[in-house]
Amino acid sequence: MYDIPTRKRALALLAQGRSLNSVSKETGISRSAMREWRVRLEPRARPRTECVRCASEPRPPADTAAYAYLLGLYLGDGCISAHPHGGFVIRIACADAWPGLIDACRTAVLRAGTGNSVCLVRKQGCVMVSSYSAHWPCLFPQHGPGKKHDRPIVLEPWQQRIVDAHPWEFLRGLFHSDGCRITNWATRLVGGVRKRYEYPRYFFTNASADIVRLCTDALDAVGVAWRQARHSRRAQNVSVARRASVALMDVHVGPKY
Numbered sequence: 001m002y003d004i005p006t007r008k009r010a011l012a013l014l015a016q017g018r019s020l021n022s023v024s025k026e027t028g029i030s031r032s033a034m035r036e037w038r039v040r041l042e043p044r045a046r047p048r049t050e051c052v053r054c055a056s057e058p059r060p061p062a063d064t065a066a067y068a069y070l071l072g073l074y075l076g077d078g079c080i081s082a083h084p085h086g087g088f089v090i091r092i093a094c095a096d097a098w099p100g101l102i103d104a105c106r107t108a109v110l111r112a113g114t115g116n117s118v119c120l121v122r123k124q125g126c127v128m129v130s131s132y133s134a135h136w137p138c139l140f141p142q143h144g145p146g147k148k149h150d151r152p153i154v155l156e157p158w159q160q161r162i163v164d165a166h167p168w169e170f171l172r173g174l175f176h177s178d179g180c181r182i183t184n185w186a187t188r189l190v191g192g193v194r195k196r197y198e199y200p201r202y203f204f205t206n207a208s209a210d211i212v213r214l215c216t217d218a219l220d221a222v223g224v225a226w227r228q229a230r231h232s233r234r235a236q237n238v239s240v241a242r243r244a245s246v247a248l249m250d251v252h253v254g255p256k257y
Contacts, residue, residue, distance in 0.1 A: 053138035067112035068166035072173020153210035
């Protein structure tokens with residue numbers, strides 16, 4: 001048995017991105033114990049926080065801009081699952097290649113979530129930004145059984161008001177999860193000489209038609225021109241390629257970093 005301060009110290013080290021092996025060697029705590037602590041402390045040690053949606057008068061999260069960004073991340077690369085000891089865990093997958101995205105996601109979970117701590121769980125090629133709470137389904141009512149593209153994804157009126165107030169934050173979350181900024185190129189003959197031209201564009205790809213529609217509705221709201229790109233059998237693609245629209249996206253969304 002380990003006391004609460006020992007558990008908190010181990011979790012703090014893991015939250016810095018340390019591996020289970022290195023923390024175990026430093027503290028002498030078994031890796032299996034720390035795996036459980038990542039998402040669950042003793043009930044008496046967890047701070048009691050009021051859910052803004054379960055309050056007698058439901059209200060939006062305090063930081064609505066952070067929530068809009070987190071909503072985009074969740075719809076793209078997030079999931080909520082039941083914890084075996086009760087409550088729920090939200091997990092947002094962030095690629096190792098984008099450390100800035102990991103930091104931004106962790107900050108959004110802290111500011112827009114339920115007040116509980118955030119853990120960074122390293123997987124092969126990515127980090128799962130994770131947080132435990134009994135109220136994640138209250139904040140993200142799109143949670144349900146199965147994959148998102150196999151069920152309807154519709155925003156609640158209070159969520160839509162947040163997206164309407166912070167469309168760029170919502171788009172940034174969507175494109176930072178299931179989108180990208182790339183550089184296309186083409187060649188053409190100019191005066192008998194073939195020249196290469198490069199131009200940037202943004203793509204958003206998702207298997208859910210509902211999520212794609214939420215993305216394009218937000219693009220329309222901020223005046224970004226888009227078009228449907230080539231679809232695969234599993235996903236739909238949205239392209240932003242016009243120069244003025246790409247410039248807007250660069251200002252408000254930007255590439256992953």
